[in-house]
Structures are given as C-alpha cells and as structure tokens.
Amino acid sequence: xxxxxxxxxxxxxxxxxxxxxxxxxxxxxxxxxxxxxxxxxxxxxxxxxxxxxxxxxxxxxxxxxxxxxxxxxxxxxxxxxxxxxxxxxxxxxxxxxxxxxxxxxxxxxxxxxxxxxxxxxxxxxxxxxxxxxxxxxxxxxxxxxxxxxxxxxxxxxxxxxxxxxxxxxxxxxxxxxxxxxxxxxxxxxxxxxxxxxxxxxxxxxxxxxxxxxxxxxxxxxxxxxxxxxxxxxxxxxxxxxxxxxxxxxxxxxxx
Amino acid sequence: xxxxxxxxxxxxxxxxxxxxxxxxxxxxxxxxxxxxxxxxxxxxxxxxxxxxxxxxxxxxxxxxxxxxxxxxxxxxxxxxxxxxxxxxxxxxxxxxxxxxxxxxxxxxxxxxxxxxxxxxxxx
Numbered sequence: 001x002x003x004x005x006x007x008x009x010x011x012x013x014x015x016x017x018x019x020x021x022x023x024x025x026x027x028x029x030x031x032x033x034x035x036x037x038x039x040x041x042x043x044x045x046x047x048x049x050x051x052x053x054x055x056x057x058x059x060x061x062x063x064x065x066x067x068x069x070x071x072x073x074x075x076x077x078x079x080x081x082x083x084x085x086x087x088x089x090x091x092x093x094x095x096x097x098x099x100x101x102x103x104x105x106x107x108x109x110x111x112x113x114x115x116x117x118x119x120x121x122x123x124x125x126x127x128x129x130x131x132x133x134x135x136x137x138x139x140x141x142x143x144x145x146x147x148x149x150x151x152x153x154x155x156x157x158x159x160x161x162x163x164x165x166x167x168x169x170x171x172x173x174x175x176x177x178x179x180x181x182x183x184x185x186x187x188x189x190x191x192x193x194x195x196x197x198x199x200x201x202x203x204x205x206x207x208x209x210x211x212x213x214x215x216x217x218x219x220x221x222x223x224x225x226x227x228x229x230x231x232x233x234x235x236x237x238x239x240x241x242x243x244x245x246x247x248x249x250x251x252x253x254x255x
Numbered sequence: 256x257x258x259x260x261x262x263x264x265x266x267x268x269x270x271x272x273x274x275x276x277x278x279x280x281x282x283x284x285x286x287x288x289x290x291x292x293x294x295x296x297x298x299x300x301x302x303x304x305x306x307x308x309x310x311x312x313x314x315x316x317x318x319x320x321x322x323x324x325x326x327x328x329x330x331x332x333x334x335x336x337x338x339x340x341x342x343x344x345x346x347x348x349x350x351x352x353x354x355x356x357x358x359x360x361x362x363x364x365x366x367x368x369x370x371x372x373x374x375x376x377x378x
Contacts, residue, residue, distance in 0.1 A: 122312060129313030133369055136378070164362075205316055208369035209362035223260070227291045240298050243345040247280065248268055252342060255282035255306055 015158035016214040053181035168207040175200030264351040304336035322363035
C-alpha cells in the first residue's frame with residue numbers, strides 16, 4: 001500500500017519553476033507538427049519507453065512487477081524527461097501547450113471508450129481520475145513556470161517541494177503509461193499486477209498536493225484575513241439541522 | 256473555539272449530553288472549508304473518514320497515518336483512512352469532539368482539495 005514511499009528518490013536539484021512543463025505523454029497528433037528529424041528522434045525515444053513499459057506489464061505477479069519496477073523506473077523517468085526536454089526544444093510553446101492538452105483529451109477518450117472492457121470499471125475510473133488530475137497539475141505547473149521568480153528566502157522550500165513533486169508525478173505517469181501500453185499493444189494485465197498499478201496511480205494525489213503547495217508559496221492564500229460581517233439566522237440553522245438529520249440516515253458503513 | 260482547515264475531529268451524530276452513548280455513525284471528519292468561512296457561522300464543511308481501506312478508489316483518497324499529525328492531547332487514535340470526498344457534509348460545530356484528533360499534512364489536505372475538484376468537476 002505504501003510502496004510509493006519505499007522507492008529511493010533520485011531527485012532533481014531545481015525548484016518547481018525550473019522543472020520542464022509536463023510533456024511526456026504521447027499524442028497521436030504530435031507527429032504532424034514535427035520536422036522529419038525530430039519525428040524520428042521522438043520515435044526512437046518512444047520505442048525505448050515502450051520496451052521498458054512492455055517489460056513491466058509482461059510479468060504475472062505483483063511481486064515480479066514490484067521487482068521489475070524497481071529496476072526500470074528510473075530509466076523510464078529519464079526517458080520521459082528526455083522526451084519532454086526535446087519537445088520543448090523543437091516545438092513552439094503555444095503548439096506544445098495545445099499538443100499536451102490534446103494528449104490528455106486523447107487519453108481520457110481512450111480510457112472512456114476501452115478502459116472498462118480492458119481493465120474493469122474500478123481501474124478505469126482510477127485511471128480517468130489520474131489523467132484528470134495530471135491535466136490539472138499541468139495547468140498549475142504552467143502557471144508556476146510562467147509566474148514571477150520566487151523570492152530568495154523561499155527557494156530552499158521550493159526545491160524540497162520540487163524534489164518530492166518530481167518523484168510522485170513520474171511515479172503516477174509510469175503507472176498510467178503501463179495501462180496505455182497494455183491498450184496500445186493489446187497486452188493483458190493480470191489482476192494482481194493491475195492492483196499494484198492502481199496503487200501506483202494514487203501518487204497523482206501527492207503530486208497535486210505538492211504542486212498546489214508551490215502555488216501557495218508564490219501566491220499566498222488570503223484565508224487568514226478577518227471575515228466580513230455575517231448574521232446567522234433561522235434559515236441557516238434550519239439548513240444545518242437538516243444536514244445533521246440527513247447524516248443520521250447516511251448510508252456509510254460503520255467507521 | 257477556532258476550527259481550521261485540515262484539522263481532524265471525531266464527530267458525534269447526536270448530542271452525547273442527551274444520548275450518553277457513541278453511535279455507530281460517529282467517525283472522524285477533516286475540515287475542508289476555508290478558515291474565513293469557519294470563523295463565520297456555527298458550521299464547518301468536512302469530509303468523513305473510513306478505516307475500511309477497500310473503499311479507496313479514484314476520488315476516495317487513501318490517507319496513511321504518515322500524512323497525519325496526531326494531537327497528543329487526544330485519546331482517540333488516528334489510523335490509516337480513506338477520505339470519502341463524495342460524502343462531503345455541513346457539520347454543526349457543537350458535534351465536533353474536543354480536543355481535535357490531529358491535523359492532515361499540507362500535501363494530504365491539498366490532495367483532498369484535488370479530489371473535491373474532481374467530485375465537483377471544477378476544472
């Protein structure tokens with residue numbers, strides 16, 4: 001369950017603003033905007049990534065998957081980073097933003113169309129939630145990258161957040177890409193391995209929490225200011241009583 | 256009494272002064288409403304926890320105890336839990352048992368925020 005916390009973290013040194021925008025996800029349309037040389041290079045990197053992912057989903061048991069993942073995770077992360085860095089060099093920023101956006105839409109559409117049949121409803125929903133959250137993370141990260149530089153006294157904290165964020169976002173990405181590799185190459189995933197992949201997808205929540213901390217560091221919340229005047233009236237009380245009464249009927253299992 | 260976002264409280268469904276007994280539906284909740292709102296009325300908005308980890312799914316977030324800071328003054332013990340974000344509720348402050356059980360880590364608190372955005376489809 002806590003396997004996500006047990007992996008050695010090979011962390012980057014920069015702050016959140018220095019991390020590349022999140023571009024490692026494959027998109028069917030990207031080839032159209034690339035030069036021939038760049039497209040070839042992308043294809044070669046993608047091929048390395050696919051080989052790694054296919055090895056991961058080819059195993060039969062959770063134990064084998066965990067063992068193999070510990071061998072190849074760092075390589076998949078380096079490959080994803082390489083793809084992202086190359087994209088930022090060869091694709092203009094507005095086009096890249098559009099491609100990243102499209103890639104999320106393609107992923108959501110693929111999961112909606114084929115996910116339940118391939119992985120079951122629970123895993124499909126977990127995967128859709130992961131892609132939805134990655135899209136949100138991408139938007140927040142763009143805001144950070146385009147935002148003002150962080151003050152000197154907050155730089156150390158920003159670096160710490162970036163280190164953890166980098167780990168969790170690539171961890172979530174590794175597991176979601178295992179699912180997409182299974183779809184692309186029509187490979188089955190055993191239920192045991194699928195459970196572990198779904199567990200790995202949970203890392204996206206940590207990644208979101210961390211990138212939000214990066215936002216809060218740059219644009220602090222005004223939440224501690226005094227609220228304006230407010231009169232609690234009978235209607236408020238009725239609504240509150242009604243909510244508490246509803247809870248008596250609430251159908252949640254005992255804690 | 257000030258209630259803050261990210262604080263975890265044991266919530267009693269009925270007034271224990273009148274019932275004198277803990278109900279089956281009593282459970283921990285984490286406050287998710289912003290502090291400005293928490294200062295305003297007699298209510299907070301909160302998400303219930305369950306200790307049944309099989310409930311964890313896409314938007315129902317698994318919160319290990321490593322992401323919680325227990326309050327040493329509270330006798331109730333925090334355990335690995337799942338935040339049932341789709342059961343978000345308005346709570347009467349008087350049903351929040353003192354002292355608080357603890358606080359969520361910043362990462363977990365914001366993770367729940369992300370799950371709530373998904374529940375409400377806030378893009």
